Amino acid sequence: MGVLIENFETHIKNLTDSERAVFFALDNQPEVTTNLNLTQLAEQLNSSNSTLIRLAQKLGFSGFSEFKGEVKRLINLTSYDSQTDLLGQYQCFFNDVMPNIKSDKLDYFVSEIHHAKNIFIIGVGLTKPLAEYMSKHLYQLDRASIYVYENHMLDLLPNLLSSKDVVIFLSESGETESIINAARKSSETGATILSITNSQRNRLNQLAKVGITAKMTANSYHNYDITSRVFLMAISDMVLELYMTKYLRRVGASVQ
Numbered sequence: 001m002g003v004l005i006e007n008f009e010t011h012i013k014n015l016t017d018s019e020r021a022v023f024f025a026l027d028n029q030p031e032v033t034t035n036l037n038l039t040q041l042a043e044q045l046n047s048s049n050s051t052l053i054r055l056a057q058k059l060g061f062s063g064f065s066e067f068k069g070e071v072k073r074l075i076n077l078t079s080y081d082s083q084t085d086l087l088g089q090y091q092c093f094f095n096d097v098m099p100n101i102k103s104d105k106l107d108y109f110v111s112e113i114h115h116a117k118n119i120f121i122i123g124v125g126l127t128k129p130l131a132e133y134m135s136k137h138l139y140q141l142d143r144a145s146i147y148v149y150e151n152h153m154l155d156l157l158p159n160l161l162s163s164k165d166v167v168i169f170l171s172e173s174g175e176t177e178s179i180i181n182a183a184r185k186s187s188e189t190g191a192t193i194l195s196i197t198n199s200q201r202n203r204l205n206q207l208a209k210v211g212i213t214a215k216m217t218a219n220s221y222h223n224y225d226i227t228s229r230v231f232l233m234a235i236s237d238m239v240l241e242l243y244m245t246k247y248l249r250r251v252g253a254s255v256q
C-alpha cells in the first residue's frame with residue numbers, strides 16, 4: 001500500500017474521477033509533489049492547478065502548500081534507510097545473527113519436518129519465491145511438501161490440516177493479515193505452526209509453536225517494505241542443511 005493510500009484511504013470515495021486519477025498518480029510517485037511547484041506538478045500529471053487544490057482540500061488541508069508539507073513529512077518517515085549497506089548487513093547476519101540462533105529451535109524445526117504427515121509452506125508477496133524454494137528443496141530430499149501463496153488457498157488450508165501436519169510460515173514482518181488469519185485458523189486444527197520471520201516481536205511468532213527470526217534492520221520506501229529477503233532464505237537453508245545432516249544418509253556413505 002502506497003504512502004498516500006495508507007494515510008488518506010478514507011477520503012478516496014469523496015474524490016471526483018479526475019481528482020482520484022491525480023491521487024493515485026501521486027501515490028505511485030509521491031516525491032514529485034515535493035520536487036515541483038503547483039503549476040509544474042499540474043503539467044506533469046496532465047491536470048490543472050484547480051484540481052490539485054481541490055484534491056488537497058478534500059484530503060483535509062487548507063491548500064496545496066499544506067498538503068505538500070505533509071507529503072514531504074510522510075516520505076521522510078518511509079524513506080530508504082541507507083545507514084547499513086548490503087555488505088554490512090551480510091556481515092552482521094553471519095557474524096552476529098547466525099551464531100545466536102538457538103540450536104534447539106533448529107532441531108525442533110527439522111524434527112517436526114521429519115515426523116510430519118504433511119508439510120505446508122506458506123509465503124505471500126515477496127516471500128512467495130522463498131516458500132516455493134523451500135518446498136521444492138524438500139522434494140529433492142524425498143520429503144514431499146506443498147507451498148501455498150494465494151489468499152483464497154490460505155482460507156481453505158485449515159480444512160486440510162490434522163494434528164500430524166506441520167505448517168511453516170515465511171514472513172518478513174510477521175504481521176501480514178492473510179498470514180495471521182491463516183496461522184490462527186491453522187493452530188485450531190492441532191497442526192504444528194512454525195515461523196521464519198525478520199521481526200522478533202510480531203503476531204505470527206506469538207501464534208507459532210517455535211519461531212526463528214533474522215532480526216535484520218527493516219527498510220521501506222514509499223511505505224513499501226523493501227528489506228532484503230535473502231536472510232530469510234539463509235535461515236531456510238540452515239533448516240534444510242540440518243535436516244539433511246540429521247535424517248539423510250550423507251552422499252558417498254557406504255551402503256550397509
